[in-house]
Amino acid sequence: DGGITQSPKYLFRKEGQNVTLSCEQNLNHDAMYWYRQDPGQGLRLIYYSQIVNDFQKGDIAEGYSVSREKKESFPLTVTSAQKNPTAFYLCASSISLKGTDTQYFGPGTRLTVL
């Protein structure tokens, strides 16, 4: 069964802690993305990656970091530098970065800072 998995579904973090959100895909897609969703804000792009060992900042990259060591995996670390990390985080992938390619989304991780 092909798709995108994100874990955990819910994550709680204390202020000052770094946390890592997992994203794995078995669709053999080259491109992967991280979005942040806040109520009434739509989705905003954090980072994206076109290929292994390469990634680019999106619109709101400050306080986040990523890695792309394997084609299937694109973990996101929310660092203590992120001022307001409580949000719903969505990972997506597509065959390539071509504008016509459909992005497929994972089920999301809801992060809450205590």
Next chain:
Amino acid sequence: AQSVTQLGSHVSVSEGALVLLRCNYSSSVPPYLFWYVQYPNQGLQLLLKYTSAATLVKGINGFEAEFKKSETSFHLTKPSAHMSDAAEYFCAVTREAGTALIFGKGTTLSVSS
């Protein structure tokens, strides 16, 4: 720069009524446009996309959208609403460089019996 505006953050219809969700875009290049649906606490699912072929695009679950260049619009419609259509809907446009999507703020559709 590309942008998307969804008119109406909340739309309410009765079951069986027409659904119309509005999306206007701004783009300096011919746009590729997408509609996604999101059910509570879930990821996004593609409803349909426009990639410069036919201007009337049919999607899943009976939805369709028409690309109108003169009006810079890509409104989503469904002739008859069903209770299961209640969800949040997002319109998106591809960025100029063809990378990630730019999303609208979303429209929540409520369907009453």
